[in-house]
Each structure stands twice: as C-alpha cells, then as structure tokens.
Amino acid sequence: MSPVQTNNLIDGKQTAEDIKAEIAIEVASLRVAGEKVPHLAAILVGHDGGSETYVRNKVLACERVGFQSTLLRYEDDISEADLLAKVNELNNDPEIDGFIVQLPLPAHINPEKVIEAIRPEKDVDGFHPMNIGRMVAGLPALLPATPSGIVELLSRWGIKTSGKHCVVIGRSNIVGTPVSILLAKNLDTANCTVTLCHSRTQNLAEICRTADIVVAAIGRPEFVTADMVRPGAVVIDVGTTRVADANKKSGYTLKGDVNFAEVAPLASAITPVPGGVGPMTIAMLLLNTLRAAKGEIYPKSGS
Numbered sequence: 001m002s003p004v005q006t007n008n009l010i011d012g013k014q015t016a017e018d019i020k021a022e023i024a025i026e027v028a029s030l031r032v033a034g035e036k037v038p039h040l041a042a043i044l045v046g047h048d049g050g051s052e053t054y055v056r057n058k059v060l061a062c063e064r065v066g067f068q069s070t071l072l073r074y075e076d077d078i079s080e081a082d083l084l085a086k087v088n089e090l091n092n093d094p095e096i097d098g099f100i101v102q103l104p105l106p107a108h109i110n111p112e113k114v115i116e117a118i119r120p121e122k123d124v125d126g127f128h129p130m131n132i133g134r135m136v137a138g139l140p141a142l143l144p145a146t147p148s149g150i151v152e153l154l155s156r157w158g159i160k161t162s163g164k165h166c167v168v169i170g171r172s173n174i175v176g177t178p179v180s181i182l183l184a185k186n187l188d189t190a191n192c193t194v195t196l197c198h199s200r201t202q203n204l205a206e207i208c209r210t211a212d213i214v215v216a217a218i219g220r221p222e223f224v225t226a227d228m229v230r231p232g233a234v235v236i237d238v239g240t241t242r243v244a245d246a247n248k249k250s251g252y253t254l255k256g257d258v259n260f261a262e263v264a265p266l267a268s269a270i271t272p273v274p275g276g277v278g279p280m281t282i283a284m285l286l287l288n289t290l291r292a293a294k295g296e297i298y299p300k301s302g303s
C-alpha cells in the first residue's frame with residue numbers, strides 16, 4: 001500500500017470488479033439458456049515473471065466470470081513456425097472464441113508476424129492491424145484492452161473529457177498510440193485534444209503542464225514528477241515496472257510511471273499502481289471475449 005493517503009484515487013480495481021460482475025450476469029444467462037459460454041485461450045512463451053503474473057490473472061479472471069479458459073505454455077526456444085502453427089490451431093478451433101499471445105515474445109520470434117496470424121475475430125487483445133484499422137476508421141472493432149480500459153475508467157469515474165487537453169506519454173502499439181487515437185475520437189467518452197509525446201519530444205515537462213489529463217505509458221518508473229503536472233490535472237498511470245526491493249517477500253515492488261508521492265497531492269484524480277489501469281485491462285479483455293463469443297463485431301459464420 002502506498003504511504004501517501006489521498007481522497008482522489010480512481011479505484012480501477014473496484015471498477016474492474018463492477019465490469020466483471022456485469023459480464024458474469026451475461027455468462028450466467030447464456031448458461032441458463034443452454035448456450036456455449038465464452039472460451040478464452042492464452043499462449044505464454046517462456047518464463048518472464050511479469051508475463052506469468054499477467055496471464056495467471058487473466059485465467060483466474062475467466063474462472064471468476066464463468067468463462068472457460070485454456071492456458072497453452074511453451075518454452076522460449078519454440079520456433080516461430082511452431083508458434084504460428086499453434087496460432088493457426090486456435091484460429092480453427094470452434095471451441096475457442098478468442099485468444100491472446102502474451103507479449104513480449106523471445107527475440108527470435110517476430111511479434112508482428114504472430115499478431116497478423118491471429119484471425120481478427122479472435123483477436124481479443126485488439127492488436128491485429130484489421131482491428132487497429134477499424135478502430136482508426138471509427139468502425140466497430142475489438143479494441144485494445146488497456147486503451148479501452150482507460151477510456152472506460154474516465155467515463156465511469158465521471159471525468160469530463162470533451163474538449164480537454166490530454167497528453168499521452170509513450171507511443172507503444174499496445175497503449176500510447178491506440179489510446180491517443182481513442183481519446184481524440186468524437187465519442188461521448190472521449191473528444192479530447194490529444195498530444196502524443198515520446199522519447200524525441202522536446203519540452204516534455206512544459207507540454208505535460210498544459211494537460212488536463214496526463215496518460216503516462218512510457219514504462220519508466222516514476223518518470224512523471226510534480227513539476228510536470230498542473231494542479232488539478234487527472235493523472236492516469238499505465239506503468240507497471242518491477243523494481244528490486246529487498247524488503248518485499250517477492251523481491252520487487254511494482255512501480256508506476258508516475259511519482260505517486262509527489263504527484264497525488266496535486267492531481268484532482270489519479271490511478272494508483274497497482275489497482276488502477278492494470279485490473280481494467282483484464283476486465284476489458286473479458287469484455288472483448290464476450291463480444292467475440294457473441295459475434296458482436298464480426299458475425300459468426302452461420303449466424
């Protein structure tokens with residue numbers, strides 16, 4: 001628990017619980033109607049500690065809402081061709097409604113090639129170029145989980161976005177780039193003016209200080225400091241870096257991209273790490289799986 005006590009926390013854990021409870025109700029009614037319950041599969045390659053934790057939490061979350069889940073584990077010497085063959089098996093398995101390949105992958109495997117091999121209608125991570133392209137075009141799509149989780153969090157916490165200046169720090173394909181696109185969309189839950197900052201941005205602190213909403217997704221622990229945040233701004237911290245900590249049983253502490261102790265007293269609202277954006281990613285992944293199972297975005301063949 002953070003030693004800093006504030007009353008401006010955006011409790012992503014609670015919001016994620018609410019979303020999971022809503023999903024569980026839908027799953028229960030599918031079950032009662034004798035219909036197939038959604039089935040999510042996850043491919044995990046290797047033994048990266050962070051990835052193991054994420055995937056374990058995803059599988060546990062599936063059980064909690066009544067989904068079926070399958071975890072497929074491979075050693076980190078699996079060849080790219082073998083991994084692509086596994087992806088293809090899942091693509092063609094009618095039991096599986098959606099699946100993810102946990103990133104990062106070992107250096108000898110091209111992640112873009114793997115992502116492109118996933119059938120868009122089963123791409124519940126929303127990483128496939130078809131889903132990204134449809135998102136950019138404003139067409140129905142399976143949206144990437146962390147960006148849509150951020151938008152959902154802002155919406156459910158009543159944070160006004162229309163016309164606000166949002167500064168996104170970090171341009172990754174998983175978070176920074178897609179969240180900057182979503183937040184700029186003409187939607188009730190978005191409609192921001194967005195500035196996307198990255199490692200080559202000049203005057204980063206100055207730009208951040210003009211933000212009504214800061215989204216920190218740069219993967220550098222405690223990068224955002226008090227001098228970068230305007231008093232009253234909303235701060236969304238996407239970072240989850242493991243930093244060695246001999247005082248912890250696990251041997252590490254999870255650090256966000258925001259120096260919470262400095263920034264929380266200034267912000268009008270802030271997400272903690274852990275317990276902010278992280279649980280929302282999982283909730284949105286489950287929501288995408290439910291959508292995929294129902295054929296909401298891409299109608300199921302035969303329906």
Ligand code: GUN
Pocket residue numbers: 100101102103104125145146174281
């Ligand atoms: N690695 C870090 N975040 C994610 C995610 O949301 N999905 C996948 N597949 N890998 C990740």
